[in-house]
Amino acid sequence: MGPGPISAYPSVLRAMSAPLVGQYDPYMTAVMNETQELYRSVWATRNEATLLIDGTSRAGIEAAIVSLVRPGDRVLVPIFGRFGHLLAEIAERAHAAVHTIETDWGQVFPVSAIEEAILRVKPALLAIVQGDTSTTMNQPLDEIGALCAKYGVLFYTDATASLGGNAFEADAWGVDAATAGLQKCLGGPSGSSPITLSDRAVKLVRSRSRIEAGIREPGDKNSAHFVRSNYFDLGMILEYWGPRRLNHHTEATSMLYAARECARVIALEGxxxxxxxxxxxxxxxxxxxxxxxxxxxxxxxxxxxxxxxxxxxxxxxxxxxxxxxxxxxxxxxxxxxxxxxxxxxxxxxxxxxxxxxxxxxxxxxxxxxxxxxxxxxxxxxxxxxxxxxxxxx
Amino acid sequence: MGPGPISAYPSVLRAMSAPLVGQYDPYMTAVMNETQELYRSVWATRNEATLLIDGTSRAGIEAAIVSLVRPGDRVLVPIFGRFGHLLAEIAERAHAAVHTIETDWGQVFPVSAIEEAILRVKPALLAIVQGDTSTTMNQPLDEIGALCAKYGVLFYTDATASLGGNAFEADAWGVDAATAGLQKCLGGPSGSSPITLSDRAVKLVRSRSRIEAGIREPGDKNSAHFVRSNYFDLGMILEYWGPRRLNHHTEATSMLYAARECARVIALEGxxxxxxxxxxxxxxxxxxxxxxxxxxxxxxxxxxxxxxxxxxxxxxxxxxxxxxxxxxxxxxxxxxxxxxxxxxxxxxxxxxxxxxxxxxxxxxxxxxxxxxxxxxxxxxxxxxxxxxxxxxx
Structure with a gap:
């Protein structure tokens, strides 16, 4: 009964005992596709680019930030608890020009404060936590997407602690990128990070595309602004989850089963x-x-x-x-x-x-x-x- | 019966169904400690810094390389198959000055070729795959550690495909850093990457220490040469697995159980x-x-x-x-x-x-x-x- 990780749903624990199959076994790719569709419901989105990052929730955060932020890009992080500091930290490590605003612990930001900061900082990306377990606060996000769209800012939110237990409407709120973890309201183990990306975010990610040496083919053009992480390069990860099925990491099969079952529990109950x-x-x-x-x-x-x-x-x-x-x-x-x-x-x-x-x-x-x-x-x-x-x- | 991922041991599948516990539950930290000790046997090492990276085998590779390589460091990668290209790719993304030598697919390098390249390149790090599934070759490593020690080169090897099914002697061979995955000879699912670091490697990692904003304390000194990834910052990860138990990611409990059981199977059979x-x-x-x-x-x-x-x-x-x-x-x-x-x-x-x-x-x-x-x-x-x-x- 802590702030997470929590006890998993029994069916999620059982799901992880299912036999493994090969990486490109038709059953495996079907489970990947099914999991994508299930998470579109969880996120309330039609984003094609809805998938899992193989790692804990902070792996998803880092994948989003390093793939969306080019060195020198201005990133605005409103901080209302520990995990806002984490977003700023990860963006700073990724060579972003990080600007933060802070509010007292136990409070959230009024949308006017975020608008004021956007006007002042003119960020390429707004990165904000939805629910920060360190303070228990839930930042309202429903007006922020429109704000970001108005000023041409990409809108990323970390919904690790909130997704599945609080309202979240990726499309209706105009979210460009969001990440989560299984170990909170989704009722699974830590180790897989659901992520969803809008078409606008995908376009940026694809503009930074680089296919790694060893599997690069003559037609593959590599961007000079490629992502400095291989593991978190969402361009490569999208090619792995997409129809090209380009080999990247080896999908963590048992965690995929767990993630799927978490979303199935939600689908079944509603x-x-x-x-x-x-x-x-x-x-x-x-x-x-x-x-x-x-x-x-x-x-x-x-x-x-x-x-x-x-x-x-x-x-x-x-x-x-x-x-x-x-x-x-x-x-x-x-x-x-x-x-x-x-x-x-x-x-x-x-x-x-x-x-x-x-x-x-x-x-x-x-x-x-x-x-x-x-x-x-x-x-x-x-x-x-x-x-x-x-x-x- | 492919080149991996493979069918897991039944007991490993069952292990993942065990109930979750809290991140700092004494049972959890005891399992972490036990897993470290079990993997010391698997790697044949006394390295205190023997632990798991929460991600697939390439997460372990990236954690080793980004934590051991400073921008501009010369890295020598002898390539004898696809995964040599991957090591070079990851090092290049990490801003290393990458030098490669290649041999025909289906061959390995004689130690003399590696010595010649070390003398020419004068690398800070030698990064080499042990077993490359793309060619099925197993690079002999037993003389390379002495070579690296002689020339003051740090010695990293990716044993993803080989560990547990082929000889590996981290200490006897003078390996400074090695990483693996569960989904090959260890008989588990992809998604957890065992890693071991020599004292020399730990010293380098610690010299780049940076405690993240949000949990930094007054006594914590941050290096200017900090690792540009938060998730793969081995300095932070060592503090999480070590006695300080500094919060970093939330350890992927079910994958930890799986990794532990893989090593237990080996310990039981010998x-x-x-x-x-x-x-x-x-x-x-x-x-x-x-x-x-x-x-x-x-x-x-x-x-x-x-x-x-x-x-x-x-x-x-x-x-x-x-x-x-x-x-x-x-x-x-x-x-x-x-x-x-x-x-x-x-x-x-x-x-x-x-x-x-x-x-x-x-x-x-x-x-x-x-x-x-x-x-x-x-x-x-x-x-x-x-x-x-x-x-x-």
Whole structure:
């Protein structure tokens, strides 16, 4: 019940035990195609370029940034938590001219602040996190695509922590590139990163095309502005996932099965129903921790559904209480980064863990642990408030 | 039965269904430590810096090269097949001054040719493939470490296709850095890349250390020569696998389980026994295809144990025959790259597939398919010769 990675759906765990097949086996390429189609639904997009990067969520981030940013390009990164710093860091390593704006932890940016920064910085790319688990905030993105289109800015967002548990509309919001991971609301293991690219992003990627030595053919023209990573060169990766099936990496078959099953779970339950399940579980957890008399951190109007930051009560040793949750109850809750380190725990309700029983169990265990460490907590206050919330839904 | 990816060991498939745990759960970090120790045996090394890169085998290659090569560094790449070109490509993208020497496909380099090139190029890094599946050749490495030590050159080798099925002695051979993948002789899925680094390599990596923005602490000094990739920055990855457990990526738990189980299979059977099993299966497959009257490609004195390149007989349509093997017998054999494309099939015997029954089944199926396409083949000539080889072992 931490901020991720989380317990996977049982069917996702089982999916990874399926036998492997060859890289160009018709079954393999059919699974790749099917997975692309499933993720188009998850992202709410018609983008042909919807696929997986073989690595963790930050592999997807790096693939997007190094493929979309040419050295010297201006990149604007609005930072509202740790993972905004990560986007800036990756862009800086890629020789971008990085400009950041920051807001206090626990807040998001009003669209006017982003517009003001775009006008000032004139970036080639806006890179912004949707949901930052470090603060639990969910940045509204619905007006940003139009803004970017107006000023000719490419719009990339990192939806690792939010996708599948909060609204996401790639096409309707005008997103040019988005990446995620399986280990949050998608309910799978870390190690595969879904990505989707608009036609505009694909055009840029293709303009930087370079087919690697060893498989280059006479007709292949290589750009002078090629991507400096081979592994994250989206131009090559698109040729591997596309009809040419040009050999690049060897697709991580078991992780492909996992990613497919994560998206199948969503398709079966219904994408909107899964997002609603996260909303309810998140609201119940929020009501529950408040029912225990705990204060929560950040602007509740912009909290992600799937995680809440709970202030550690005075006198309760944060790490010892977390250890008691894990060792005595088998329940993980999260610590935190940066300015919140030692101040809050982060409790997640995502993917398979966005359920009535997991929420109630966590709350009764937390009540017990808090009392053990001397905190005064209302008897049953957490589980009762959470159960009420579930009943209301 | 292609050149990889291959069928995984059943226990490896099962291992991936194990429940996930939190990133810093004591069980998780214990599994990470155990996996490091298991891979020290696989690599035959005492290197503390023995761990996994979260990505396919080429992720491991890129992590090694971008972390060991500073822009402008001279890198020498002896190329004897497609994957030598890949090492050169990745080094070139990393702004290295790449120098290559080439030998005919089907051959390896005598150590004198490598010494001559080192003297001429004076590289900072020698990057060479051990086993290149594109040609099936296995480059002898046992004298190269001493050579590199003599001339102050860092020695990196890509053992993706060879590790676990052919001799590899990281310490005895003086290897500074080596990377692999699970999807060949280690008998697992693609998606995790074992890597080992000597103290000399670690020293270089640490000299380029940069702790990313967002988790940097006052005492952290950042080098001006930092690695331009965040995901492949071995300095950060070492801090994640080391006692500091500094947050970097979220370790791909299911792939970690898979990687651990691959190494456990080897530990249980015995490393030398597994290599010997590959030797026998490879010798049997070689005898078998010759028993069918087929010619093989390359210098048999330097063939990897785990793959053989078989010349497609005149008049037999290579792709149609491969399709018949797959569709009618459920057996994949491989096509080939570059100068060998359309000339040879590549047949593998690796990991779980290095067995008597898989070898014999492949050979009787191939006999049937060859005959169907009009080739004249000795009745039972393949399986008989292979069975003889197994009996002799």
């Amino acid at each position: 994408r909107d129903a899964v997002i609603e399940r996260h909303r309810i579980a998140g609201a119940a957890m929020l009501a529950g921790v408040r029912g225990l008399g705990l204060r929560v951190f950040g602007d509740m109007a912009h909290k992600m559904s799937n995680v809440v930051a709970v202030e550690i009560p005075d006198g309760v040793p944060g790490d010892a209480a977390r250890a008691a949750m894990l060792n005595d109850f088998g329940i993980e809750i999260g610590t935190s980064f940066g300015p919140l380190h030692g101040r809050v725990w982060r409790i997640g309700t995502m993917g398979f863990n966005a359920r009535l029983d997991t929420v109630l169990t966590t709350l009764v265990a937390l009540e017990s642990v808090l009392r053990r460490f001397g905190a005064s907590v209302p008897v049953g206050g957490g589980a009762d408030a959470a159960a009420d919330e579930f009943r209301r839904a | 490393r030398d026994a597994v290599i010997e099993r590959h030797r026998i299966a490879g010798a049997a497959m070689l005898a078998g295809v010759r028993g069918l009257g087929l010619r093989v490609f390359g210098d048999m004195a330097h063939k990897m144990s785990n793959v053989v390149a078989v010349e497609i007989p005149d008049g037999v349509p290579g792709d149609a025959a491969r399709a018949a093997m797959l569709n009618d017998f459920g057996i994949e054999i491989g096509t080939s790259f570059g100068p060998l494309h359309g000339r040879v099939w590549r047949i593998g015997t690796m990991g779980f597939n290095a067995r008597l029954d898989t070898v014999l089944t492949t050979l009787v199926a191939l006999e049937s398919v060859l005959r169907r396409f009009g080739a004249s083949v000795p009745v039972g000539g393949g399986a008989d010769a292979a069975a003889d080889e197994f009996r002799r072992a």
